[in-house]
Amino acid sequence: MLFPAPLLGLSWLAGLAHGAVTVYSQQPLGDSTKTASAANYTAAAAYDPTTLTPPTPPSPPTTAFDIALLSEPGVVSGLSIPHGGDFLGFSIEFSVITNVIGINSSFLQVPFLNLMQSLAQRGGRVNVRVGGNTQDYATLVPEGSIPNYKIIQKQDTGNTNPTETPTLDFTAEVLYLLGNVSALTNVHWYLGIPLNDTANLRLQIAEVGEAVLGDKLIGLQVGNEPDLYSAHGHRASTYGPYDYFGDFGIVVAAVNADAAIPTKNTLIGPNLSGTWTPEQIWDTGFITSYSSSIGALAVEHYPSDNCFAEFGIGSPVIPQDVFGAYLNHTAAQQLVAPYIASTVVAQAAGKPFLMFETNTASCGGFPGISDSFASTLWALDYALQMAYTNFSGAMLHVSGQDVYYNPFTPPPTNETGYHQWTISPLFYANLAVAETLGNSNSSQVLDLNANGGNMFTPAYAIYESGAAAKLALFNYVSDPSGASDYTVTISVGGGTTGEAAATPASVQVKTLTAPSVSEKSNITWAGQTYGGYFASDGRLTGDESVQTVQCDTTANTCAVTVPAPGYVLVFLTAAAYSESNPTSTVTFATTSLTKTANTATVNASVLATSNGHSGSGRALDLGSTSKETTSGARLERGAPGVALLISVLCGVMFLRRALVR
Numbered sequence: 001m002l003f004p005a006p007l008l009g010l011s012w013l014a015g016l017a018h019g020a021v022t023v024y025s026q027q028p029l030g031d032s033t034k035t036a037s038a039a040n041y042t043a044a045a046a047y048d049p050t051t052l053t054p055p056t057p058p059s060p061p062t063t064a065f066d067i068a069l070l071s072e073p074g075v076v077s078g079l080s081i082p083h084g085g086d087f088l089g090f091s092i093e094f095s096v097i098t099n100v101i102g103i104n105s106s107f108l109q110v111p112f113l114n115l116m117q118s119l120a121q122r123g124g125r126v127n128v129r130v131g132g133n134t135q136d137y138a139t140l141v142p143e144g145s146i147p148n149y150k151i152i153q154k155q156d157t158g159n160t161n162p163t164e165t166p167t168l169d170f171t172a173e174v175l176y177l178l179g180n181v182s183a184l185t186n187v188h189w190y191l192g193i194p195l196n197d198t199a200n201l202r203l204q205i206a207e208v209g210e211a212v213l214g215d216k217l218i219g220l221q222v223g224n225e226p227d228l229y230s231a232h233g234h235r236a237s238t239y240g241p242y243d244y245f246g247d248f249g250i251v252v253a254a255v256n257a258d259a260a261i262p263t264k265n266t267l268i269g270p271n272l273s274g275t276w277t278p279e280q281i282w283d284t285g286f287i288t289s290y291s292s293s294i295g296a297l298a299v300e301h302y303p304s305d306n307c308f309a310e311f312g313i314g315s316p317v318i319p320q321d322v323f324g325a326y327l328n329h330t331a332a333q334q335l336v337a338p339y340i341a342s343t344v345v346a347q348a349a350g351k352p353f354l355m356f357e358t359n360t361a362s363c364g365g366f367p368g369i370s371d372s373f374a375s376t377l378w379a380l381d382y383a384l385q386m387a388y389t390n391f392s393g394a395m396l397h398v399s400g401q402d403v404y405y406n407p408f409t410p411p412p413t414n415e416t417g418y419h420q421w422t423i424s425p426l427f428y429a430n431l432a433v434a435e436t437l438g439n440s441n442s443s444q445v446l447d448l449n450a451n452g453g454n455m456f457t458p459a460y461a462i463y464e465s466g467a468a469a470k471l472a473l474f475n476y477v478s479d480p481s482g483a484s485d486y487t488v489t490i491s492v493g494g495g496t497t498g499e500a501a502a503t504p505a506s507v508q509v510k511t512l513t514a515p516s517v518s519e520k521s522n523i524t525w526a527g528q529t530y531g532g533y534f535a536s537d538g539r540l541t542g543d544e545s546v547q548t549v550q551c552d553t554t555a556n557t558c559a560v561t562v563p564a565p566g567y568v569l570v571f572l573t574a575a576a577y578s579e580s581n582p583t584s585t586v587t588f589a590t591t592s593l594t595k596t597a598n599t600a601t602v603n604a605s606v607l608a609t610s611n612g613h614s615g616s617g618r619a620l621d622l623g624s625t626s627k628e629t630t631s632g633a634r635l636e637r638g639a640p641g642v643a644l645l646i647s648v649l650c651g652v653m654f655l656r657r658a659l660v661r
C-alpha cells in the first residue's frame with residue numbers, strides 16, 4: 001500500500017532559477033518569522049513527536065558471553081550465498097520522485113545524492129526501485145506535454161477501483177533524471193512495466209529506460225502485488241496465480257518481440273504481497289516457463305499495518321502495545337520464515353530472490369516505532385537475517401510527508417528555502433548494512449545463534465572469501481543505567497576447534513547507538529550523525545570515532561562492549577576495515593557566495609573518478625554554465641557543516657548518445 005504525498009507547487013522556485021540549469025537553494029531566506037514557525041512544523045506524520053516507552057529490560061540482564069569463530073576457509077557450515085554491500089536499498093514511490101530524487105534531469109536533489117554516495121562508498125553501490133502502486137497506471141507521455149515543465153503528473157481519470165489509484169503521466173525526463181544520478185553516484189535502478197491493461201501493454205518505460213540507463217537498469221518488475229488485484233478491483237474476482245502466469249507470459253512475449261528492449265532477461269515477478277503464497281506461483285511452472293526472461297524473483301511484505309488509524313480498515317493497533325515486537329531477534333526470524341523454501345527454489349533456478357518492498361508497517365508505519373531507533377535495530381537485524389537466509393536484496397519503501405517510515409524525507413516543498421532534510425533512524429540501518437557487507441561482493445553471513453539464542457542479543461559473523469572478517473553484535477535492550485550493556489569475549493580459531501588460533505592482536509570497532517530505543521534524532525554511527533528534523537544536507541556530521549580494541553594475545557581473546565541499546569560492528573582484519581572505510585569521502589556540496597548566484601556545475605567524470613582519491617577539502621571549481629553566477633562546486637572530503645547546498649549539474653553526454661546507439 002502506498003500513500004503518496006500530493007505534489008506540491010514548485011512555482012516559488014521560478015524566482016531563483018538561472019537559465020536552463022539549477023536551482024536548489026537551501027539557504028536561509030532571512031525571514032525569521034517564517035523560520036520560527038516552520039521550525040515547529042509538526043503537522044505531517046514524518047515529524048510526529050510521539051515517543052513510546054521502551055520495554056522494561058530483562059532481569060537479570062545479559063552482561064557477558066563468549067563467541068568463538070571458526071576462521072579457516074571451507075570449514076564453516078551454514079554460510080549464506082555471497083552478498084554485496086548493496087543488499088539493503090530503497091523502493092521509492094513513483095509519485096514522490098521529484099521531491100526525493102530531482103525535479104528534472106538538470107535539477108537533482110543534492111541531499112539524495114549525498115545519501116546515496118555515503119552508501120555507495122561503503123557498499124560499492126546502491127539499488128533503488130522506483131515504483132509502487134502507481135506503477136501499474138503509469139504512462140509515458142511526450143516531453144513537454146505536462147504543463148509547467150513538470151515531469152510527472154497524477155490525474156484522477158476515474159480509474160474505478162477501491163484504492164482509486166490515479167493515472168500517473170511521466171515524461172522521458174524521469175529516466176534522464178535517474179541516469180544523471182547514476183552518472184554521479186553508483187545507483188542502479190529497478191523499474192516496473194504497467195500491468196493494468198494486458199491488451200494494450202505500455203512497454204515504453206522499458207524501451208526508453210534501457211536506452212537511457214543502459215546497464216544501470218537492473219530489473220523490470222511485472223505486476224505489483226497481483227494477489228491484491230482482485231481485492232483492489234483491478235481484475236475480476238476470480239484472478240488467480242494462473243491468471244498472473246498468463247499475464248506475465250504476455251509481457252514476456254511482448255518484450256521478446258520488441259527490438260527496442262535489447263535486454264530480455266531482466267523481468268521480475270511475482271511481487272506477491274502475501275495473499276497468495278510464493279509456492280502457488282512456483283506451482284504454475286512460472287520459473288521454468290519464463291526462465292530466460294526472469295532476472296529475479298521477488299516478494300513484498302510488511303510485518304504489520306496501520307491501516308485502521310489511516311483509513312479505518314482492519315483493526316486498531318496501539319503502537320505502544322507492539323513496540324516489543326520490533327525489538328527482538330524472533331521478529332527477524334519470523335519475517336523470513338515463509339520465504340526460506342522459496343530462496344532454496346530461487347537458488348536452484350539460479351535466480352536472485354528479492355524482498356522488493358518492505359518497511360515496519362504498511363499504511364504509513366507506526367508513530368514512535370517506524371521513526372525511532374527501534375526501527376534501526378529492527379531493519380538491520382531483518383536485513384542481515386534475509387542475507388543469512390539467501391535473499392539477494394531488500395528495498396525499504398520511501399513515500400511522502402504523510403508516513404512515519406521514511407528513511408529520509410525532504411522538507412515540505414513550500415519550506416525547502418530554509419529547511420533541510422530529515423534523515424530518520426531507519427537510514428542508519430542502510431548505512432550499517434552497507435558497511436557490514438562491504439564492497440567485496442564475497443560477504444557470507446552466518447547467524448551465530450549467540451548467547452544461547454537469546455532474542456535480545458543476536459550476533460552474525462561475516463566471512464569474506466571464506467575467512468572471518470567481521471562480527472555484528474546487537475543489543476535490543478534499552479537501559480540508560482548501563483547495567484544491560486554486555487561484553488562479548490571473541491576468539492577466532494584455536495580452542496577446541498582444532499584450528500590454529502587466529503585471534504588478531506587488535507580489532508577495530510564501530511558503534512551505532514542512541515540514548516534509548518525510542519530516540520528519534522540523537523543517533524550516532526561511530527560518533528557521527530545526521531541530526532534531527534530538517535537538519536541534514538545528506539552528509540554525516542561530527543568527528544568519526546572508531547575504537548581500537550587491543551586483544552589479549554595470551555588468551556587469544558578480544559573483549560568488545562555493546563551498549564544497551566546498540567549495534568556494534570567489529571572489524572577482525574585490517575583489510576575488512578579499509579574495504580568499507582575509504583580514507584577520503586566524496587560528497588556533493590556546492591557553496592555559494594551570494595544568494596542570487598547559486599548555479600554550480602560539477603563535471604561528472606571528475607566526480608566519478610575522484611571517489612576516494614580527492615585531496616582534503618580540495619575545491620574543484622569547474623566554473624558554471626550560467627554567466628551571471630560566480631559559485632563553484634566543491635568536492636568535500638569528509639567536510640562537516642557546509643550548510644549551503646544548491647545544485648549539481650554535470651555533463652553526462654553519454655546518456656544522450658546511448659539513445660541513438
Ligand SMILES: *[C@@H]1O[C@H](CO)[C@@H](O)[C@H](O)[C@H]1NC(C)=O
Binds near residue numbers: 038414
Ligand atoms: C507548507 O504547506 C503545508 C501543506 O499545505 C502547510 O501545512 C504548512 O503550514 C506550510 N508551511 C508553511 C511554512 O507555510
Ligand SMILES: *[C@@H]1O[C@H](CO)[C@@H](O)[C@H](O)[C@H]1NC(C)=O
Binds near residue numbers: 010022
Ligand atoms: C528543471 O527544473 C528547474 C526548477 O524547477 C527549472 O528551473 C528548469 O527550467 C528545469 N529544466 C528543464 C530542462 O525543464
Ligand SMILES: *[C@@H]1O[C@H](CO)[C@@H](O)[C@H](O)[C@H]1NC(C)=O
Binds near residue numbers: 176180650651652655
Ligand atoms: C542530465 O541529462 C540531460 C539530458 O536530459 C543532459 O542534457 C544533461 O547534461 C545531464 N546532466 C545534467 C547535470 O543536467
Ligand SMILES: *[C@@H]1O[C@H](CO)[C@@H](O)[C@H](O)[C@H]1NC(C)=O
Binds near residue numbers: 136159197
Ligand atoms: C490502464 O491504465 C491507463 C493509464 O492509467 C488507462 O488509460 C487505461 O484505461 C487503463 N486500462 C484499464 C483496462 O484499466
Ligand SMILES: *[C@@H]1O[C@H](CO)[C@@H](O)[C@H](O)[C@H]1NC(C)=O
Binds near residue numbers: 274301
Ligand atoms: C507490491 O508493491 C506494492 C506497492 O507499494 C506494495 O504495497 C505491495 O506490498 C507489493 N506487492 C507485492 C505483490 O509485492
Ligand SMILES: *[C@@H]1O[C@H](CO)[C@@H](O)[C@H](O)[C@H]1NC(C)=O
Binds near residue numbers: 324325334
Ligand atoms: C519478540 O518479537 C516477536 C515477533 O515480533 C513478538 O511476537 C514477541 O512478543 C516479542 N517478544 C518480546 C519478549 O517482546
Ligand SMILES: *[C@@H]1O[C@H](CO)[C@@H](O)[C@H](O)[C@H]1NC(C)=O
Binds near residue numbers: 081390
Ligand atoms: C544458503 O545457501 C547456502 C549455499 O547454498 C546453503 O549452504 C545454506 O544452507 C543456505 N541457508 C539457508 C538458511 O537456507
Ligand SMILES: *[C@@H]1O[C@H](CO)[C@@H](O)[C@H](O)[C@H]1NC(C)=O
Binds near residue numbers: 084124440
Ligand atoms: C561487485 O559486483 C558488481 C556488480 O555485480 C560489480 O560492478 C563490482 O565491480 C563488483 N565489485 C568487486 C569488488 O568485485
Ligand SMILES: *[C@@H]1O[C@H](CO)[C@@H](O)[C@H](O)[C@H]1NC(C)=O
Binds near residue numbers: 513514515522
Ligand atoms: C546523545 O546520546 C548520547 C548517548 O548515545 C549521549 O551521550 C549524548 O549526551 C546525547 N546527546 C544529546 C544532545 O542528547
Ligand SMILES: *[C@@H]1O[C@H](CO)[C@@H](O)[C@H](O)[C@H]1NC(C)=O
Binds near residue numbers: 603604605606651652
Ligand atoms: C569533464 O572532464 C573530463 C576530464 O577532464 C573532460 O574530458 C570532459 O570534457 C569534461 N566534461 C565536461 C562536460 O566538461
Ligand SMILES: CC(=O)N[C@H]1CO[C@H](CO)[C@@H](O)[C@@H]1O
Binds near residue numbers: 039
Ligand atoms: C510555539 C512554539 O512551540 N515555539 C517553539 C518553536 O521552536 C523553537 C525552537 O525549537 C522553540 O524555542 C519555540 O518555543
